[in-house]
Amino acid sequence: MSLWILDDPLSLQEAPWAFVGPLFPAGAPALFCKAEWICLFRNPDLPKLWYGGPTRTFPSVAFGKHSKMDFKVIQYDARGKFLEWQDVKGATLQLCPNSQKILDAAFTMGTTYRQSCALEVSALLQRTPEPIFYEMFLQFEDEKGNTQLWPVPISNPAIVTNNRAPPLNQALRRFFLVDGLSDRKGNLSNAPASVTLAKELLLSVHLPTTAPGEDPPFSLTVRYATHRTPGIAQVSFSVSYNQSPGSAQLATDVSKPSARFSDCLLNI
Numbered sequence: 001m002s003l004w005i006l007d008d009p010l011s012l013q014e015a016p017w018a019f020v021g022p023l024f025p026a027g028a029p030a031l032f033c034k035a036e037w038i039c040l041f042r043n044p045d046l047p048k049l050w051y052g053g054p055t056r057t058f059p060s061v062a063f064g065k066h067s068k069m070d071f072k073v074i075q076y077d078a079r080g081k082f083l084e085w086q087d088v089k090g091a092t093l094q095l096c097p098n099s100q101k102i103l104d105a106a107f108t109m110g111t112t113y114r115q116s117c118a119l120e121v122s123a124l125l126q127r128t129p130e131p132i133f134y135e136m137f138l139q140f141e142d143e144k145g146n147t148q149l150w151p152v153p154i155s156n157p158a159i160v161t162n163n164r165a166p167p168l169n170q171a172l173r174r175f176f177l178v179d180g181l182s183d184r185k186g187n188l189s190n191a192p193a194s195v196t197l198a199k200e201l202l203l204s205v206h207l208p209t210t211a212p213g214e215d216p217p218f219s220l221t222v223r224y225a226t227h228r229t230p231g232i233a234q235v236s237f238s239v240s241y242n243q244s245p246g247s248a249q250l251a252t253d254v255s256k257p258s259a260r261f262s263d264c265l266l267n268i
Contacts, residue, residue, distance in 0.1 A: 058212035063109040116236035128178035199225040
């Protein structure tokens with residue numbers, strides 16, 4: 001028997017199976033506390049919460065100078081319904097507005113990137129009235145030229161099990177950017193008292209991607225914060241590059257110019 005998450009939070013009280021309780025501690029996003037309950041269930045069609053099991057093989061991916069990192073996401077609604085596949089580019093995962101050229105620079109290999117801004121919470125809620133869940137993948141070609149998809153592990157530092165953060169081989173599968181659903185009182189048509197946001201997204205690239213070590217070549221860290229409405233929220237999206245000890249002598253085809261974008265204050 002495996003651990004699975006329940007797709008429909010509205011059916012919790014009617015569920016015929018053994019009910020275990022929430023995986024997330026106090027302070028974790030309310031949406032996960034309400035919707036992502038762990039249940040003992042045998043249906044393999046329900047989505048898993050973690051990337052677990054045996055250590056997964058990391059892909060060996062070569063990039064040329066200034067080449068594009070090709071990411072894709074699957075989108076689901078709050079009820080677990082599949083919405084669409086989407087290329088990750090521009091504003092797909094970035095809440096701060098800017099020109100397409102600047103937003104796309106985040107996914108150019110070798111570009112250290114950071115953009116942050118202050119936004120009206122009400123504007124973010126209007127943009128995303130119901131939460132959308134994402135699963136992120138790297139698309140690449142293997143040595144035979146076949147197109148492959150590799151799931152990018154998601155880390156949420158607010159989640160702690162056994163007094164420590166879960167390892168990346170047990171990372172989360174899904175994340176969201178804006179949750180205005182959880183804190184609606186009385187009726188779902190009422191305005192929420194607060195909104196939970198992905199205040200920081202950090203895409204980490206572990207070099208060399210052609211010879212990954214213990215760390216996955218790519219990972220995404222998501223930090224959440226809850227804001228009252230109306231109010232102002234500070235959000236950011238960053239890309240960083242890390243090189244594991246002992247790999248500095250390995251030849252790579254990546255240059256690392258720094259293209260750091262200034263923080264901006266936007267009241268929408």
